[in-house]
Amino acid sequence: MSTDTDDTDAGTDTNTDGGSESGGGGGHCSTPDSDGEVAEEIAIISFERKLPVANEIRDELIDDYESIEILEYHGDVFAEHWGEYDCFVGLMASGIAMRKTAGLLDDKWDDPAVVVIDEELTWAIPLTGGHHGANQVAHDLSTLGAVPAMTTASEAAGKQGIESKAKALDAHVVNGDSTVATNLAVLNDDLDVVERLDGPRAVLVGDDVTVMKRNDDGVVLGTGTVEGVRKEQVINAWEAALNAVDRSLSDVEFVATATRKEGEAGLYEAAEEIGAGVVLFGKGTLTDHEGPTPSRAKELIGWPGIAEASAIAGGREHELLREKERFDEAVTVAVGR
DSSP, X not given: OOOOOOOSOTTOOOOHHHHHHGGGSSSGGGSTTOOOOOOOEEEEEEOGGGHHHHHHHHHHHGGGSSEEEEEXXXXXXXXXXXXXXXXXXXXXXXXXXXXXXXXXXXXXXXXXXXXXXXXXXXXXXXXXXXXXXXXXXHHHHGGGTOEEOOOOHHHHTTOOOHHHHHHHTTEEESOGGGHHHHHHHHHTTSOOSOOOXXXXXXXXXXXXXXXXXXXXXXXXXXXXXXXXXXHHHHHHHHHHHHHTTTOOGGGEEEEEEEGGGTTOHHHHHHHHHHTOEEEEEOHHHHHHTOOSSOOXXXXXXXXXXXXXXXXXXXXXXXXXXXXXXXXXXXXXXXXXX
């Protein structure tokens, strides 16, 4: 890791209150009931001699984010810009970033994420806000060769935490404090799929129930695949299905499929390629939202057709925009409204 030292006056007083007041500046982190876990506006903070590396990082990531700015390091740089960005990437030793941000931290749902990376681009370490942008940015820094050192419990166990589920659903968490309990349930295998309730309906929930609200009004790609499907086959099928209804990949909220397709590499790689999450529905949910087109799967294994049922279950109004079609004898796609 970098051995740079902070050579500013150790007695400098950082105005914590001022940093907090500036928190309404930008990005998801300032939204009262925000998911807070999608970083769009990033600041790379770098010592002068490391600016070429900072530019290399920006050039690699710029296409994936709304904005990436480079700020030259000085003792109050974090405090001065706290709340203006979703995530800070500190090109510095972790100790410096920890000392300079510790007094600014207030609430994980409001604070920007902080990631540090060394000059040799060996390690990308989320310090704070792992589920609120830091893990995402650290993962993207791996394209430069850095190892993302994620320590959040769900990621360490290879499981999808509640904030990640919200991201996959293109939703945001309304009651952030609940995620302590629900993420523990995920870790203990007591919570897997997300239940959906349609209104108008009044719901009384406890402190250990996480409530998510959908964000945008796009489409859902209900998708069934053969084992061993390739990423290119999936993307080509999605594009063909969307073109038929005058939509594009940018309109996709998320990809929906069955729990028995969990871990299908080609499907997940295709979803990552288009920047969409994968949502898994269990057999009961799919049966409740069975599509209009007959499926041999129901006769053979008792499951309804995955593509249509997933698209209907995931759609905002439980409606099909396009019935299923099979592509390349490998991918079946239905589009949900």
